[in-house]
Amino acid sequence: MSVELNYQDTGGEGTPLMVVHGLLGSADNWRSHVKQWQDRRRVVAVDLRNHGRSPHAEGMSYREMAEDLLALMERLHIEKAHLLGHSMGGKVVISLARLTPERVASLIVADIAPQAYGHGHDAVFAGLRHLQRGNPANRREADELLAEHVDERATRLFLATNLERGESGGLVLRVGLDQIEAGYRDIMRAPAGEGAFEGPALVLRGGRSNYVPDSALPGLREALPNSRLVTLEEAGHWLHAEQPEAFQSAVNDFLNSLAD
Incomplete structure (x- = not known):
């Protein structure tokens, strides 16, 4: 569907x-x-x-x-x-x-x-999961959490475009990370x-x-x-x-x- x-x-x-x-x-x-x-x-x-x-x-x-x-x-x-x-x-x-x-x-x-x-996003997914668990209050904190797994600042800035303010006031990811990770093998296919x-x-x-x-x-x-x-x-x-x-x-x- x-x-x-x-x-x-x-x-x-x-x-x-x-x-x-x-x-x-x-x-x-x-x-x-x-x-x-x-x-x-x-x-x-x-x-x-x-x-x-x-x-x-x-x-x-x-x-x-x-x-x-x-x-x-x-x-x-x-x-x-x-x-x-x-x-x-x-x-x-x-x-x-x-x-x-x-x-x-x-x-x-x-x-x-x-x-x-080939698969090449392990560090990105690890960084996003770490960010989720960290529940950042602002973008500086979010960047620090991502930086523990993602070295390139340009990549971190790109990933941060997926952040929005949650109901509790902190920043949350708006992407369906569970579904994307589950479907990652299909994403890598032709x-x-x-x-x-x-x-x-x-x-x-x-x-x-x-x-x-x-x-x-x-x-x-x-x-x-x-x-x-x-x-x-x-x-x-x-x-x-x-x-x-x-x-x-x-x-x-x-x-x-x-x-x-």
């Missing part, structure tokens, strides 16, 4: 751009980009299940998350959309494009390949569906990221045969945050090249 996703909709005319965040992200992470894009087109930024303000539910398979996104399109009467997904969100939009290609005008996949990945998406696609990768190495390009070309590859040389995995202007420019050039 699909989950009724939370979303932010700018309104507007034409084929909308739907933006899908990565693991432990949310639609809120994309506010600055949405402000730029909304002058050109309708933008719908989505919170996936167990993320942001969307409901918590068992199951984190790509088929389930793609079906959630499709159900949102039905709810908003969106017949066809440009889909942009970062990291885990990239696998979600590839899944939707494989399962229902007629609903996808184009794909923009940010720093992820259509393949399985996207759902089979075959190729034949429509137009843009693949953006960070030059300092190891998520889309050159060795992944043959599989990427097989899954997205009509894709254009752009490397943002000075960016890592969070390329939209690290190189926002270059990211914006690449996305706008791609969308402007399409008949909308």
Whole structure:
């Protein structure tokens, strides 16, 4: 059964751009980009299940998350959309494009390949569990708790975007951490569906990221045969945050090249 996703909709005319965040992200992470894009087109930024303000539910398979996104399109009467997904969100939009290609005008996949990945979030999950048990009163305390497991300050700041003020006054996590950890093996798997998406696609990768190495390009070309590859040389995995202007420019050039 699909989950009724939370979303932010700018309104507007034409084929909308739907933006899908990565693991432990949310639609809120994309506010600055949405402000730029909304002058050109309708933008719908989505919170996936167990993320942001969307409901918590068992199951984190790509088929389930793609079906959630499709159900949102039905709810908003969106017949066809440009889909942009970062990291885990990239696998979600590839899944939707494989399962229902007629609903996808184009794909923009940010720093992820259509393949399985090894596990690499143990420290992050340990830090979030430690934060939960610590019941921090403010963001300084939350950062100190996370720092016992997560060294990189940029990662801690990103994780802290999932904090909100609880009923008792302390900070609590809004993500469905139990469900995400239980579904982590599925998150690391390849996207759902089979075959190729034949429509137009843009693949953006960070030059300092190891998520889309050159060795992944043959599989990427097989899954997205009509894709254009752009490397943002000075960016890592969070390329939209690290190189926002270059990211914006690449996305706008791609969308402007399409008949909308």
